[in-house]
Every structure is written in structure tokens, then in C-alpha cells.
Amino acid sequence: MTTDPEHLELPLAGGDVTEGVVRVGRTVRRPVSDTSTVVRRVLAHLHDVGFVGAPRFLGVDEEDRDILDFVEGEVAGRPWPGWVADPERVASVARLVREFDDAMEPLGVPPWAERPYSPDIAGLPAPIAGPPTFIGHLDITPENVVFRDGRAWALIDFDLARPATRAEEVSNMLLWWGGWMPEADREAATRDVDPAVAGALIVTAYGLEEAERSNLVELASNLADRSWFLMKWRAETMGGGWLRMWEEGAGDRILRRAQWLRDHRKDLQRAVGAAR
Ligand SMILES: Nc1ncnc2c1ncn2[C@@H]1O[C@H](COP(=O)(O)OP(=O)(O)O)[C@@H](O)[C@H]1O
Ligand SMILES: [Mg+2]
Known part of the structure; x- marks a missing residue:
């Protein structure tokens, strides 16, 4: 654990399924799952064709989690607004x-x-x-x-x-x-x-x-x-x-x-x- 704000892990609630999705600085970390390979390829393809409406896949961190761009904006939580x-x-x-x-x-x-x-x-x-x-x-x-x-x-x-x-x-x-x-x-x-x-x-x-x-x-x-x-x-x-x-x-x-x-x-x- 660290108190450096760049490395603080902020839990991201919202989904029903994935546990342990966190924000770290300008990135999101998601535990690798059996769908990660498909997701990485989809995100890489979207980046290749210039589609900007999705996070970029940035690699895997030392805890074996996918690293994605954090997309700034407004996301519904529960209860829905x-x-x-x-x-x-x-x-x-x-x-x-x-x-x-x-x-x-x-x-x-x-x-x-x-x-x-x-x-x-x-x-x-x-x-x-x-x-x-x-x-x-x-x-x-x-x-x-x-x-x-x-x-x-x-x-x-x-x-x-x-x-x-x-x-x-x-x-x-x-x-x-x-x-x-x-x-x-x-x-x-x-x-x-x-x-x-x-x-x-x-x-x-x-x-x-x-x-x-x-x-x-x-x-x-x-x-x-x-x-x-x-x-x-x-x-x-x-x-x-x-x-x-x-x-x-x-x-x-x-x-x-x-x-x-x-x-x-x-x-x-x-x-x-x-x-x-
Ligand atoms: N790349 C991202 N950019 C911004 N917010 C994100 C991103 N990924 C996840 N979040 C936030 O975290 C929440 C849960 O992440 P999500 O990837 O949807 O996991 P789950 O499988 O639990 O639904 C989302 O509803 C959203 O609020
Ligand atoms: Mg979700």
C-alpha cells in the first residue's frame, strides 16, 4: 500500500460481476479473467481503426491486472440517475x-x-x-x-x-x-x-x-x-x-x-x- 495519490487505489463500484475494479491515477485496473484475451484484442482493434469511444488497453500490471485508460465523464451508479x-x-x-x-x-x-x-x-x-x-x-x-x-x-x-x-x-x-x-x-x-x-x-x-x-x-x-x-x-x-x-x-x-x-x-x- 502507498499513500502517493498517483498510486492510490480507488474502488470502482457499479458492476455486478467483476470484483476488484479500481482506479489508479488515470488508469483502471481490472483483474485478468478468461475473457481478457478477447477484450484486449477488441480494444486493440478499436484503437487501430481510430474509434475513440472505448478505453485503451495499456498492458498488465505487477498484480496481473489489465491496465486501461480511465475515461473521464459521467457514469450511472445505483440507483440509476x-x-x-x-x-x-x-x-x-x-x-x-x-x-x-x-x-x-x-x-x-x-x-x-x-x-x-x-x-x-x-x-x-x-x-x-x-x-x-x-x-x-x-x-x-x-x-x-x-x-x-x-x-x-x-x-x-x-x-x-x-x-x-x-x-x-x-x-x-x-x-x-x-x-x-x-x-x-x-x-x-x-x-x-x-x-x-x-x-x-x-x-x-x-x-x-x-x-x-x-x-x-x-x-x-x-x-x-x-x-x-x-x-x-x-x-x-x-x-x-x-x-x-x-x-x-x-x-x-x-x-x-x-x-x-x-x-x-x-x-x-x-x-x-x-x-x-
Ligand atoms: N475505463 C474506465 N473509465 C472510467 N470508468 C470506468 C472504467 N472502467 C470501469 N469504470 C467504472 O467502474 C465501474 C465498474 O467497472 P466495469 O468494468 O463495468 O466492471 P463490472 O464488470 O463490475 O461491471 C463502471 O461502472 C464505471 O463506473
Ligand atoms: Mg460494468
Whole structure:
């Protein structure tokens, strides 16, 4: 331990999963995990193509932690601040994610990005997303977006980055920024969001093509159904934060979301299908 301010370790709360994320001066240190290799390559690629909306990977420290740039700005903590529901902010998130996805697209789906996704989980529904076309972020929660001057500036926390389609990436945003879950399960800040209005805003700001909008709600349902099995599997095989979230009712929340999506399917699909 040191009292030198440049070396002081300030804990960074916010996420559910990674323990021991700290700020040290102008850097962030994250314990190396089995996803670090993918994350480092993704960040290196983004740097190579000149995408500035992500931290740079700077190396590994003497405690075997990844060193990243600390991105100055405003990040939501818990409870989420009211601005998480601000339509201009939400649209700016969708535009930033679009830029990120466009920056990732030239890389395609390299072999190192494939995840050992345990295909033999009993009961796991088949995916309907279609073949992935790029490495998506897929964890676009308010805690993982840095804002500057009231608009989304950078994405952080690439631990769940994996091969995706654009519709999958947008589905992930709809969850956290579009209120696509039962009101009672939402954070207070997004409880009054109208999922049809926010959904249309997000697909429009992202510029999701018509073909990919046409079965977006069905895809969201399929992803919810699958995520129940995948999350249970992660809780059982990985433990840690995954197990804690499961024990705190994450599985039941997913089941309620799947039902909510079925109940609101028509209205939601009309909204995102017709959005321009
Ligand atoms: N590179 C960064 N720049 C600025 N803040 C960061 C950075 N990395 C992490 N943080 C802050 O730390 C929090 C937790 O880090 P994160 O990488 O999201 O870990 P977790 O896996 O726990 O979600 C974030 O919500 C954010 O507030
Ligand atoms: Mg996070």
C-alpha cells in the first residue's frame, strides 16, 4: 500500500460481476479473467481503426491486472440517475453503439472471439438470431456507458463482448434503455419509460435495417428464454457474481420478462417495425 495519490487505489463500484475494479491515477485496473484475451484484442482493434469511444488497453500490471485508460465523464451508479430515461441521452447511446458496431464490423467473427458456450445445456432453446456478423458489446447497461456533455461518449466493460448480429446488440439496449421488461422489475429511473416509444427511438437512432426490425420482439423473447438457461448454467459453473445474481432472483426476473414480451408483443413490434 502507498499513500502517493498517483498510486492510490480507488474502488470502482457499479458492476455486478467483476470484483476488484479500481482506479489508479488515470488508469483502471481490472483483474485478468478468461475473457481478457478477447477484450484486449477488441480494444486493440478499436484503437487501430481510430474509434475513440472505448478505453485503451495499456498492458498488465505487477498484480496481473489489465491496465486501461480511465475515461473521464459521467457514469450511472445505483440507483440509476433520472437522466437514464432522457430521450436525447438514450438516442446518443444508440448512435454510439452504432459507431462501435460499425468499427467492429471489418473484423468480422475471428476464431478467437468464439465463446465456448456449452451447447449441451438441457432444454436450452435454439437461437433464432442467425449467424453473427461482428463482435458485439452486448452489455450496454447505464453503468457501462460514459457520458460527456450530456451524450454518450464511450463504452466500457467489454467482458461480454462476443459474436453478434446487429439485432442482438439492439435488443440488449432495449432492455436497459428502452424499459423492455415489466415495470415492477425496472430501476426506478426507467419505470415511466414507454417501451414502444423508447423502442422506436432506439431502433431509429441506431439505424437498424427493416429486415432486422421485422422480428425484433420475437428475437428479444428468444434471447430472454435462452438467457434463463445460460444464466443458470453460469451461476452453477462459474459461481461468484453470477451465482449471487441468480440467488437474488435474476432467473425469475428473466421469466417475468419473457412473459411480458409475449404479452406486449403486438404493440412493441408495431412500434419498432414502423419506426423510421
Ligand atoms: N475505463 C474506465 N473509465 C472510467 N470508468 C470506468 C472504467 N472502467 C470501469 N469504470 C467504472 O467502474 C465501474 C465498474 O467497472 P466495469 O468494468 O463495468 O466492471 P463490472 O464488470 O463490475 O461491471 C463502471 O461502472 C464505471 O463506473
Ligand atoms: Mg460494468
